[in-house]
Each structure stands twice: as C-alpha cells, then as structure tokens.
Amino acid sequence: MTYAGLPVVIVSRCSGPKVVEVKMSSxxxxxxxxxxxxxxxxxxxxxxxxxxxxxxxxxxxxxxxxAPSQLDETLRSFQSFYLVRNLPLYELLDEHLGRGxxxxxxxxxxIDEDNCAFLKANGHLCLSLDKDSYELLGIEGKACKPKSSRxxxxxxxxxxxxxxxxxxxxxxxxxxxSRLPLKMEFLLAPASxxxxxxxxxxxxxxxxxxxxxxSCRLLTHLSRPDPLTCDLRSYDPFDLLEWLGxxxxxxxxxxxxxxxxxxxxCPHPSAQSSQSSFLLEVRGLLLPQxxxxxxxxxxxxxxxxxxxxxxxxxxxxxMDNLHVHERHFYTLVLFPDHAYSLHLxxxxx
Amino acid sequence: MDEAVVExxxxxxxxKVLGVEPQIRSKAVAFTQAFLKKNTExxxxxxxxxxxxxxxxxxxxxRPKKKRINKQQAKGLxxxxxxxxxxxxxxxxxxxxxxxxxxxxxxxxxxxxLCSGLKPTSSPQxxxxxxxxxxxxxxxxxVVRSKCPSYVGITGILIQEFKHVFKxxxxxxxxxxxxxxxSVFQVEINGFISYIYGNKFEQRASERSAKKFKIxxxxxx
Numbered sequence: 001m002t003y004a005g006l007p008v009v010i011v012s013r014c015s016g017p018k019v020v021e022v023k024m025s026s027x028x029x030x031x032x033x034x035x036x037x038x039x040x041x042x043x044x045x046x047x048x049x050x051x052x053x054x055x056x057x058x059x060x061x062x063x064x065x066x067a068p069s070q071l072d073e074t075l076r077s078f079q080s081f082y083l084v085r086n087l088p089l090y091e092l093l094d095e096h097l098g099r100g101x102x103x104x105x106x107x108x109x110x111i112d113e114d115n116c117a118f119l120k121a122n123g124h125l126c127l128s129l130d131k132d133s134y135e136l137l138g139i140e141g142k143a144c145k146p147k148s149s150r151x152x153x154x155x156x157x158x159x160x161x162x163x164x165x166x167x168x169x170x171x172x173x174x175x176x177x178s179r180l181p182l183k184m185e186f187l188l189a190p191a192s193x194x195x196x197x198x199x200x201x202x203x204x205x206x207x208x209x210x211x212x213x214x215s216c217r218l219l220t221h222l223s224r225p226d227p228l229t230c231d232l233r234s235y236d237p238f239d240l241l242e243w244l245g246x247x248x249x250x251x252x253x254x255x256x257x258x259x260x261x262x263x264x265x266c267p268h269p270s271a272q273s274s275q276s277s278f279l280l281e282v283r284g285l286l287l288p289q290x291x292x293x294x295x296x297x298x299x300x301x302x303x304x305x306x307x308x309x310x311x312x313x314x315x316x317x318x319m320d321n322l323h324v325h326e327r328h329f330y331t332l333v334l335f336p337d338h339a340y341s342l343h344l345x346x347x348x349x
Numbered sequence: 350m351d352e353a354v355v356e357x358x359x360x361x362x363x364x365k366v367l368g369v370e371p372q373i374r375s376k377a378v379a380f381t382q383a384f385l386k387k388n389t390e391x392x393x394x395x396x397x398x399x400x401x402x403x404x405x406x407x408x409x410x411x412r413p414k415k416k417r418i419n420k421q422q423a424k425g426l427x428x429x430x431x432x433x434x435x436x437x438x439x440x441x442x443x444x445x446x447x448x449x450x451x452x453x454x455x456x457x458x459x460x461x462x463l464c465s466g467l468k469p470t471s472s473p474q475x476x477x478x479x480x481x482x483x484x485x486x487x488x489x490x491x492v493v494r495s496k497c498p499s500y501v502g503i504t505g506i507l508i509q510e511f512k513h514v515f516k517x518x519x520x521x522x523x524x525x526x527x528x529x530x531x532s533v534f535q536v537e538i539n540g541f542i543s544y545i546y547g548n549k550f551e552q553r554a555s556e557r558s559a560k561k562f563k564i565x566x567x568x569x570x
Contacts, residue, residue, distance in 0.1 A: 138501030
C-alpha cells in the first residue's frame with residue numbers, strides 16, 4: 001500500500017487503533033494512528049504524556065460560524081502557571097512539595113548549550129547537562145548518543161531509594177547544593193490542580209503568575225477539503241498536515257500564478273466554504289490533562305447537529321525541553337463519532 | 350710399612366708354591382734400586398738445591414690483599430615477589446583515619462617549609478612550582494571532577510601514591526583506590542587551593558620530582 005508513492009509500513013492491524021507509518025526522512029517517520037475515544041485500548045493519553053509540557057495549542061473548526069461557548073469555559077479552567085526566577089534546583093527535591101503536586105520546566109535555557117531541567121507530574125526529575133556540569137555533579141547519567149558532550153541524569157523522586165534521608169537522596173542533594181549549585185528560571189504549575197501546593201516555594205523566591213492567553217479569529221472564504229465528496233481520513237496525511245499548517249500560519253493557499261512565496265494548496269477535492277471558519281490559539285504552559293479536557297469538549301461539540309464535519313487540534317511542545325527533537329508537536333483530527341486520527345513524528349529506529 | 354718386612358727371606362714352603370727363586374741379599378738390593386729408578390720419574394722440583402738457587406724470596410714485606418668488592422648490588426625483589434609478601438598492603442587494623450592524622454600534620458609542616466612559609470602574600474606561581482615537585486603523602490585530597498560520577502566527592506588522606514592510582518583513607522575508615530586518569534583532585538594548604546589534573550600526573554612520586562612539566566595538550570577530561 002502506498003500513499004502518494006511513498007513507502008508505507010502498516011504496524012498493527014487489530015480492530016482497535018490502526019497505525020500507519022510513513023517515512024518522512026532518513027531519521028523520522030510520520031506516525032498516523034486512527035482510533036476512537038470510546039475504544040478501551042486507545043492510547044491517546046499515553047501519546048499525550050509523551051509531550052508533558054506544551055506551549056501552544058491551535059484549534060481549527062471549519063464551517064463554524066461562531067465560537068462555541070463551552071470552549072470558553074474549558075479554556076478558563078486551565079490552571080495558571082508561575083514563572084519563578086533564580087530557583088535553585090535543590091528546591092525541587094524539597095519534601096514539602098509532596099512529589100507529584102508540582103511539575104515544571106526550566107525557562108530560557110537552550111537544550112544544546114545550557115543546563116536544562118524538568119520535573120514531570122509523576123515525580124521524574126530530568127537534568128540535561130553539558131560535560132563539565134555532569135563531571136562536577138557526580139550522579140550517574142547517560143550520554144546522549146549523537147555527541148558525548150551532553151549528558152542526561154534522570155531521577156525518579158517517587159522511588160523508595162530517593163526518600164529523604166536515604167544515601168541516594170543525600171548524594172543528589174549534596175551534589176545540587178555544594179558541587180553544582182544550579183539556578184534557573186522555572187515555569188511551574190500545580191499538577192494536581194491544587195494551587196496551594198506551590199505556596200511554600202513561592203514565598204522564598206521572586207515569582208510572577210500567568211494565565212494561558214487565548215486568541216481567536218474567524219477565517220472567511222477558506223478553501224478546505226470538500227466534506228460532501230470524501231471523508232477527511234482518505235486524504236494523504238502529508239498534504240493534509242501541510243494545509244493545516246498553512247492555515248494556522250496564515251499563508252494563502254490560493255496557489256495563484258503570480259505568487260512566488262508559496263505554492264501550498266488545499267488538497268483536492270476542495271471547495272470554498274460559505275461560512276467562516278474558526279481558529280483558536282491558546283498559549284501558556286499546557287499540561288496533558290488540559291489537552292485531554294479540550295479534546296473531550298471538542299468531541300462533544302462535534303456530536304451536535306449543525307456542527308463542523310471535523311476539528312483539528314495541533315499541540316506544540318517546548319522545544320528546549322526534550323531530547324527527541326522530532327517529536328515536539330502533534331496534530332489530532334477529531335470526527336463526530338468520537339473517532340480521531342493522531343499524526344506525530346517519531347524517530348526512525 | 351716397615352722396610353724390614355720387604356727384606357726378609359721368603360719361607361721355604363712358599364718358594365715351591367710361588368715358583369720363585371730366592372736371591373741373596375746384595376743382589377736383591379741392587380735389583381730393587383734399579384727397578385725403582387727405571388719406573389719412577391725424576392723429580393727435579395723437589396731438589397732442595399735447585400729450589401733455592403736463582404730465586405728471590407721476600408722475607409718480611411707483603412702487600413695486603415685487596416678484598417674484591419662485590420660489584421653486584423642486592424638485586425632487590427621483583428614485582429611478583431613484592432606482591433607475594435604484600436609489602437604495600439595495609440592491614441585492616443591499621444586502616445584508621447586517626448592513625449594518619451599525624452602524617453597529615455607532618456605533611457603540612459613539610460609543605461610550609463618547602464614553600465618557605467606559606468604567607469597569604471606569596472604568589473601562587475611559586476607555590477605551584479614547588480608543589481609540582483613535592484610529595485603528597487599525607488595530604489588531604491578531594492576528587493572535584495571525574496569522568497566517572499561515583500568518584501566525585503571522595504575526600505581523605507593520601508596514604509600511598511602509585512604510578513596510576515591514589516590510595517586514600519576516608520573519614521569512615523575505608524581505603525579507596527582512585528585512578529588518577531580522568532579526574533581532577535583538589536589539595537588545600539593554608540588557604541591555597543590547588544587543582545591536580547590526574548591525566549598529567551601519572552608518574553611515580555619519586556620520578557615526578559625529576560620530571561619537567563610541559564604546558565601541552567588540553568586539560569579537558
């Protein structure tokens with residue numbers, strides 16, 4: 001089976017999620033998974049957890065005259081996040097934080113040059129260090145394969161051996177206080193939804209509170225895939241993703257003869273919509289549970305009569321935070337029958 | 350043997366048995382002398398007169414004989430024998446931190462004397478030059494950086510320095526063996542903190558005092 005002449009590998013053919021992998025380049029594969037939200041085996045939440053910290057989510061609703069009201073409430077329910085300046089890393093080990101109540105990542109640290117750190121909601125603390133810092137710290141870590149000048153130290157703070165008072169905890173604590181006292185700007189959010197979890201930490205350092213910014217606009221005369229002739233799922237994933245990206249970036253897809261800037265076009269068969277389309281963008285520190293709430297809300301919205309034929313959600317993760325650079329964004333296309341198709345890039349092994 | 354036994358007459362009954370003819374005495378003497386003369390070598394050396402003629406004999410003065418010095422020094426033990434008798438091995442009852450504290454004090458004195466009084470005003474350059482040739486047995490050494498993370502942070506008194514390793518005794522009375530390669534050590538004396546890059550320090554303590562250190566290569570681990 002080929003998609004527009006490209007080699008395709010079908011990974012699983014069970015009745016549940018169907019996964020198709022298309023080769024994008026020598027090092028990345030485009031992974032397209034189709035399934036239903038109601039299916040018990042669906043791995044959507046696992047995929048969402050792959051990107052624990054996201055800075056942007058865009059929602060495109062074609063043929064939708066006005067903004068859905070419930071979406072507003074959902075967006076307002078997203079937790080606010082805090083930017084803390086000069087936070088020493090050993091504070092993240094603090095037992096008062098109650099592992100699992102806070103998550104966050106270092107801000108304005110470049111993954112290829114500086115030392116970066118992030119703390120996931122499940123208690124995993126991950127440090128990405130350059131060679132000198134790793135040699136000073138003294139905790140076992142792994143070298144990143146492409147170059148041995150970057151080391152990753154990964155610690156599970158919920159593990160029994162990392163309980164305060166144990167030798168491993170003492171070593172990490174003394175390493176972060178005396179041998180390598182790192183201080184970074186951190187973006188923190190309460191993972192369990194309880195805003196008071198951060199209070200003891202915030203009282204000691206300079207902080208500022210932020211809420212996710214929402215911006216929306218209506219696109220008129222958008223040419224999009226014709227819903228009457230064929231289903232969105234039958235389109236080539238590459239073309240579809242290209243078109244979605246062009247719409248979100250506000251690039252005209254007319255493919256006019258006198259335009260030299262872009263030759264991007266809507267995949268055929270396409271038609272111009274009579275109604276306006278709704279484009280919503282959320283910027284902030286978005287956690288996987290926020291994305292899941294948004295997806296469920298949209299899926300309910302699509303069930304109603306006179307709703308658009310599909311909705312596309314693109315989520316971008318913080319780039320300076322991950323070691324897998326291919327996988328820093330994904331696109332989720334939702335359909336009325338609680339079905340979805342997820343497109344993400346994975347490294348080719 | 351008595352000569353008289355040779356000159357006796359043979360008894361008559363033996364004459365018939367042996368089949369010999371007894372001779373009279375004078376004939377027997379002459380025969381014996383002629384026989385001996387014919388069959389023995391002349392020995393002129395034992396002639397007393399020839400011995401003493403044409404010879405100079407030193408009567409009283411003699412040179413004292415030189416005793417030959419044994420040029421081969423004691424071979425010493427080879428490495429296998431040393432390992433067998435374990436001369437560098439420190440027994441567990443001797444592995445206590447308190448026992449080595451006097452050694453540390455001695456080392457401090459030695460370094461202060463070597464650098465002619467470590468005042469806060471003395472230049473680090475001169476101190477560094479002296480330290481390069483100094484012996485470090487008894488210094489308190491800390492591993493500051495290492496390619497292997499588990500070595501970082503180990504502190505203790507240096508009790509043995511070999512070509513490639515340091516043997517350190519920590520406050521918890523454990524003997525640690527730390528390879529010099531790919532590690533940076535810190536030595537502190539009177540407020541002067543020196544960093545030793547182990548990669549460039551891989552010589553025996555005795556050989557290092559004669560070695561000239563060149564500034565070459567990187568000090569990156």
